[in-house]
Amino acid sequence: MKLIFAGTPAFAAAALEALINAGHEIALVLTQPDRPAGRGMKLKPSPVKQMAQSHGLRIEQPPSLRNETAQAMLREIGAEVMVVAAYGLILPQAVLDIPARGCLNIHASLLPRWRGAAPIQRALLADDSATGITIMQMDAGLDTGAMLSVHPLPIAADETAASLHDKLAALGADAIVTTLAQLATLSPVVQPEAGVTYASKLTKEEARINWQQSAVEIARAIRAYNPAPGAHTLLAGEPLKLWMAHAIAGSGTPGVVMEAGADGVIVGSRDGLVVLSTLQAAGGKRLPAREFVAGRTLTGVQLGI
Known part of the structure; x- marks a missing residue:
């Protein structure tokens, strides 16, 4: 044809x-x-x-x-x-x-x-x-x-x-x-x-993570915005991109890192916990959690500010 x-x-x-x-x-x-x-x-x-x-x-x-x-x-x-x-x-x-x-x-x-x-x-x-x-x-x-x-x-x-x-x-x-x-x-x-x-068309602003949402909603958003426009938050005032995540049961203060190790950076939300497994700091590369946490003290840090 x-x-x-x-x-x-x-x-x-x-x-x-x-x-x-x-x-x-x-x-x-x-x-x-x-x-x-x-x-x-x-x-x-x-x-x-x-x-x-x-x-x-x-x-x-x-x-x-x-x-x-x-x-x-x-x-x-x-x-x-x-x-x-x-x-x-x-x-x-x-x-x-x-x-x-x-x-x-x-x-x-x-x-x-x-x-x-x-x-x-x-x-x-x-x-x-x-x-x-x-x-x-x-x-x-x-x-x-x-x-x-x-x-x-x-x-x-x-x-x-x-x-x-x-x-x-x-x-x-x-x-x-x-x-x-x-x-x-x-x-x-x-x-x-x-x-x-x-x-509707995606915007960078909507891809900024709202830690007051539930863990399930946040993890879903991180996956939905991968690869563009890229879910993001702030770490010590600097942009932090989030590429992969899943939700688990538990409780914690929204946006606060509860635990950080080889298996993921675990962050509180309104309901449940978000396990961040692939992250990217400003000016850096995408890294699995085990590499990202090396040399960083993250437990207790508030994300988003």
């Missing part, structure tokens, strides 16, 4: 690779313009661009799809379908109407739950037992289009946003290949009105 592919991050690159391997003709790849990255702030191509380059595909990086020049370029392709995955640009109705069989989106949730920008993290924060991939026929709304296929995935108890992202990327890659193979026989299903939730 002749396709246009639009996507930017690693989640989308997995789908692009699967479509290439399935034998589809990728006539054009759209991705976000290169962005500054790293200490040198040099321009870095997106994972989708890197994937497309490795296969010799045509790549375009328009800053917008709202102008006639960009739309004329898409019309010239004559694609049957445009596949979209975490592209980062809004597709106006004029673009949605260009492919002969429409635009299909790979969305990382079980719609209509978690429409929007951060479905993976919001599912973890809400303690959902499952999430998945929805292949959706795009319309002008925010993830409101009719569903072509739904692919559930259970959420493990120790799941981080990073690990769940990788599972969903693989599932999404398989799902879009399967859906395109069955496209002629699938009937779009309108999303129900009941159960709609919105996965």
